[in-house]
Amino acid sequence: MSTTLRAPTSTSTPxxxxxxxxxxxxxxxxxxxxxxxxxxxxxGLVFGVLARGVGMSMSEVALMSTLVFSGAAxxxxxxxxxxxxxxxxxxxxxxxxxxxxxxxxxxxxxxxARLPTRRAYGTIFFLSDET
Numbered sequence: 001m002s003t004t005l006r007a008p009t010s011t012s013t014p015x016x017x018x019x020x021x022x023x024x025x026x027x028x029x030x031x032x033x034x035x036x037x038x039x040x041x042x043x044g045l046v047f048g049v050l051a052r053g054v055g056m057s058m059s060e061v062a063l064m065s066t067l068v069f070s071g072a073a074x075x076x077x078x079x080x081x082x083x084x085x086x087x088x089x090x091x092x093x094x095x096x097x098x099x100x101x102x103x104x105x106x107x108x109x110x111x112x113a114r115l116p117t118r119r120a121y122g123t124i125f126f127l128s129d130e131t
Contacts, residue, residue: 021115021123047074054081069128072097101127 044065051061056078068074073094080090104127112120 021119043071047071047078050075050078051081054078056081068094070094070098100129104129 047065048061051064051074052058056064064074064077068077076093076097077090080086080093105124108124108127112124115123
């Protein structure tokens, strides 16, 4: 098993045998996702405006943006935001919306199968549909 980094070109997709999981590889991946920052900023602004429209305070918007990693779940919660807060409904809706990550994770299984368990879980922690 090679420990050298093979950075893929923009036109090639590395196979599981060509992929290595190193700090250099993680930094390379982070650099490749920089263009997504603009869309994340735009999404954050839209979410903030919509959240204020349903009556969320600035502190609630900031707390949700900090604690909830799923943008789709944030939008679902906005549709359910009412007094009294339907906590069970919000939790179920968030779970259902987030189930798509099971498919994303399953599709990455060939890459993670050869990693030690601790490293695989550490890497999958950063799974998102934008990256």
